[in-house]
Amino acid sequence: MxxxxxxxxxxxxxxxxxxxxxxxxxxxxxxxxxxxxxxxxxxxxxxxxxxxxxxxxxxxxxxxxxxxxxxxxxxxxxxxxxxxxxxxxxxxxxxxxxxxxxxxxxxxxxxxxxxxxxxxxxxxxxxxxxxxxxxxxxxxxxxxxxxxxxxxxxxxxxxxxxxxxxxxxxxxxxxxxxxxxxxxxxxxxxxxxxxxxxxxxxxxxxxxxxxxxxxxxxxxxxxxxxxxxxxxxxxxxxxxxxxxxxxxxxxxxxxxxxDAEGAHHDVLIQVTGASSTDAAVAVAREVSRSNLVKTAIAGDDPNWGRILSAVGCVPESVAPFDPDLVNVSLNGVTICRGGMIGEDRELVDMTPREVHIDIDLAAGDASGHIWTNDLTHEYVEENSAYTS
Amino acid sequence: MxxxxxxxxxxxxxxxxxxxxxxxxxxxxxxxxxxxxxxxxxxxxxxxxxxxxxxxxxxxxxxxxxxxxxxxxxxxxxxxxxxxxxxxxxxxxxxxxxxxxxxxxxxxxxxxxxxxxxxxxxxxxxxxxxxxxxxxxxxxxxxxxxxxxxxxxxxxxxxxxxxxxxxxxxxxxxxxxxxxxxxxxxxxxxxxxxxxxxxxxxxxxxxxxxxxxxxxxxxxxxxxxxxxxxxxxxxxxxxxxxxxxxxxxxxxxxxxxxDAEGAHHDVLIQVTGASSTDAAVAVAREVSRSNLVKTAIAGDDPNWGRILSAVGCVPESVAPFDPDLVNVSLNGVTICRGGMIGEDRELVDMTPREVHIDIDLAAGDASGHIWTNDLTHEYVEENSAYTS
Structure with a gap:
């Protein structure tokens, strides 16, 4: 019912x-x-x-x-x-x-x-x-x-x-x-x-x-x-x-x-340490819109450089933070610490359906999230082969 | 040289x-x-x-x-x-x-x-x-x-x-x-x-x-x-x-x-009738960022609805125009006229490498363009199978 x-x-x-x-x-x-x-x-x-x-x-x-x-x-x-x-x-x-x-x-x-x-x-x-x-x-x-x-x-x-x-x-x-x-x-x-x-x-x-x-x-x-x-x-x-x-x-x-089209992974992008909820959501949204982040996740590739580059595209007026203080964790492993190389990326287990990207901006106490998916061959197939 | x-x-x-x-x-x-x-x-x-x-x-x-x-x-x-x-x-x-x-x-x-x-x-x-x-x-x-x-x-x-x-x-x-x-x-x-x-x-x-x-x-x-x-x-x-x-x-x-990664089409999005160059470029950019437009083009699908929907996502403060006056042409065929169904979409020839999307906002004399590409299987492959 x-x-x-x-x-x-x-x-x-x-x-x-x-x-x-x-x-x-x-x-x-x-x-x-x-x-x-x-x-x-x-x-x-x-x-x-x-x-x-x-x-x-x-x-x-x-x-x-x-x-x-x-x-x-x-x-x-x-x-x-x-x-x-x-x-x-x-x-x-x-x-x-x-x-x-x-x-x-x-x-x-x-x-x-x-x-x-x-x-x-x-x-x-x-x-x-x-x-x-x-x-x-x-x-x-x-x-x-x-x-x-x-x-x-x-x-x-x-x-x-x-x-x-x-x-x-x-x-x-x-x-x-x-x-x-x-x-x-x-x-x-x-x-x-x-x-x-x-x-x-x-x-x-x-x-x-x-x-x-x-x-x-x-x-x-x-x-x-x-x-x-x-x-x-x-x-x-x-x-x-x-x-x-x-x-x-x-x-x-x-x-x-x-049930997103062709997705292999459900991705939760959680931003903490933001100056405001809006700032946190803006950063999470920018990451969620990066086709390079999405394709990397489709390939089970813990490519934190692509994540950090997307984070850096958010204007300072929208989300004030110091890029040199940003930490990024992927499925619990802090692969980027202080804007630089953190723990070994080989430690990240990308096999679960649910992928967690945690981004700490170290710029405040606010947080926000966005749910997204990976970008797969099946997505392209569904959206190119048929009119919808 | x-x-x-x-x-x-x-x-x-x-x-x-x-x-x-x-x-x-x-x-x-x-x-x-x-x-x-x-x-x-x-x-x-x-x-x-x-x-x-x-x-x-x-x-x-x-x-x-x-x-x-x-x-x-x-x-x-x-x-x-x-x-x-x-x-x-x-x-x-x-x-x-x-x-x-x-x-x-x-x-x-x-x-x-x-x-x-x-x-x-x-x-x-x-x-x-x-x-x-x-x-x-x-x-x-x-x-x-x-x-x-x-x-x-x-x-x-x-x-x-x-x-x-x-x-x-x-x-x-x-x-x-x-x-x-x-x-x-x-x-x-x-x-x-x-x-x-x-x-x-x-x-x-x-x-x-x-x-x-x-x-x-x-x-x-x-x-x-x-x-x-x-x-x-x-x-x-x-x-x-x-x-x-x-x-x-x-x-x-x-x-x-x-030479864009995996692209089958080079897409020129030309916006005319805009209130300013910035407005024209903003509309063109919004369309260029729509994965649904990009995948439709990869499938040689003249899906103008996806184009118009992307146009409508641009805030009025950025690009003032009346959606009911917008014309969209694809490779020279005006498939959307006045925000509605225009010429028969079957008339559009999507076979050339270069695809032209012309959007007339009917809101001024300014124009601007963005070059983009379609979103293909090869793009996903290149960006998921290898770290880059």
Missing amino acids: SVTYPRGFRACGISAGLRHNGNPDLALIVNDGLIQSAAGVLTSNRVFAAPVAWCREALAGGAVHALVANSACANACTGPEGLADTKAEAGLVAELEGCQQGEVLVASTGIIGQRLEMDKMLPGIRVAHAGLAVGGVADDATSRAIMTTDTRPKTSEKEFHGVRFGGIAKGAGMLAPQLATMLVFITTDAVVDSEQLQEALAPAADITFSRVDSDACMSTNDTVIVMASGASGITLSPEQLREALTAVSGDLARQLVA | SVTYPRGFRACGISAGLRHNGNPDLALIVNDGLIQSAAGVLTSNRVFAAPVAWCREALAGGAVHALVANSACANACTGPEGLADTKAEAGLVAELEGCQQGEVLVASTGIIGQRLEMDKMLPGIRVAHAGLAVGGVADDATSRAIMTTDTRPKTSEKEFHGVRFGGIAKGAGMLAPQLATMLVFITTDAVVDSEQLQEALAPAADITFSRVDSDACMSTNDTVIVMASGASGITLSPEQLREALTAVSGDLARQLVA
Whole structure:
């Protein structure tokens, strides 16, 4: 179970025929609770898809009853016609559920610059609506319907103080965050209004989803949505709510990293001794974006020179530190000490799936991390052999 | 002929045994002219190699008599001992040439975080010194001695108004500019002082070498040096000098792109209609850094959605434009018009080695370009299978 684990939700995933392989490609989630709260974090890309524009407008309304999502087509760069398609989706769900069009969120992921096949999408919505259920096959197919190059569905379910949280996520292009569309849908039966939900979601997403490789560049379709039904009858404190959403988000974010396209290693870049959290994250992000660091890790090569060179590319105004004081550890071995050769690089065991790069800037007490992956042949293959 | 094409220069490349394959790895260039002018552009990376630190100091002195360079080892992240090694190189050349230690520049390229093998380097300098000559094998080996993963030497020779210019360059990791050490040595027999030379070199490098992928991130060792002997007896105007250096630099920069590691396509990203040159270059650079754009091109896929998504990641404060007005052409076909689907992508011929991405922001009259490459299996192979 995932999004229907919290009380008050039904969901269904079906194959509308958008994906040529016959896999599920359309997901519908409905909130049957007395409360119809929702919050969202959407892409900061200036080129954003029609459903993102629509979600911004709908979320501003404060009440969300349902969410429809599809894979195979991003409905991005499709102009006024694309936005009309999104609204038609919301309109049909509203008609079927007897709610307002503005209470239906829409999310899409897939190829940019192609129109959505509405002749498949609209009948598909009717089928999915007829199949709405709690748990079982419908719940499972919901998590699968948003997959693109993902090799497996990502789901999470957690209970905090009697309140349930469920979530699904997709996204498998973590190596190149510019287009790694991340769709995340979280449900909860907490009693909470939309404003409180937003206040809890923003910081939770900031230290989980936004720490997967990069938050500076997002895809045209990145969407993180939380919906609350109130069906538990329980109100959590703001801290408890934030903590719970952080746990669910962290769980899903970690699963996204683990399924990154073609990756052999999940890489945690932890920066300590920074003058600020922003400085720490900026350094970690610079390292996470170095193709030479990523390819070295793919080759199980503990190449700390490439790491230090990436660290040195961060402007002093962003992260003040003295390069001659920087220590770098790879899987626990301090191979660079004081900006120079440290312990023998042969001591580093690069065989584990998870690789830890620890960078101590010796310039303060703040810290921050970024999760990334190695850059492999399989990544190139997945992203060059097929349009996606 | 390359660096000894201008009158007043001798050079020699030899194998000192630093490279395990026996190829040339040590280059020495000597200025025999009455004028000993020099100018340089060095890496802006905060982690910079010992020879870079030394060049900064030596260039400040105003007079440069000789330059010694090696491949196989970057002498970066090697601390005070590494700087002592660099000084020892300069000292030996000074002793052999009867000049000051501060008149000898040093450049290194290769693996970071390893000490230079001085027991090979110092005897090698003596051998190279004995072989100094004009043209012939010595000149040819000079261009080869600075190669690392380069598949061929890059040389240029040009004459402007009776003044000769010669140059050599190395650098083959253009796909990941953070570590694509670029060594460029240009000679000229113009009559010019060091200050005028610097004033001509800086803008020339800015629109040539700095437009190869990215100038925001440089390697620990990037070094562009110009030396003038005055042996032609001719003084060029500042405009002529800048024009000549831009031509030689552009020629060498284009050769660097053409030999980028594992590349199948050379990609020229030209941004027009920008509010400023900086804005245009920022947009071009963002596109050049997108692994998804690079892999799509490697797969001959005219995926304009990935291009537009990268364009949208540039903050409005950096490049103001309306995404709904942006046009994108790929090899002359306007596949994206007004931020939406334009001409049929099937019309794009992706077979030529050179791929042109033209982005019109419709926000002004300024333009700018970046040269980059596609991201291929061979790139991953070169950078994962071997330490470099």
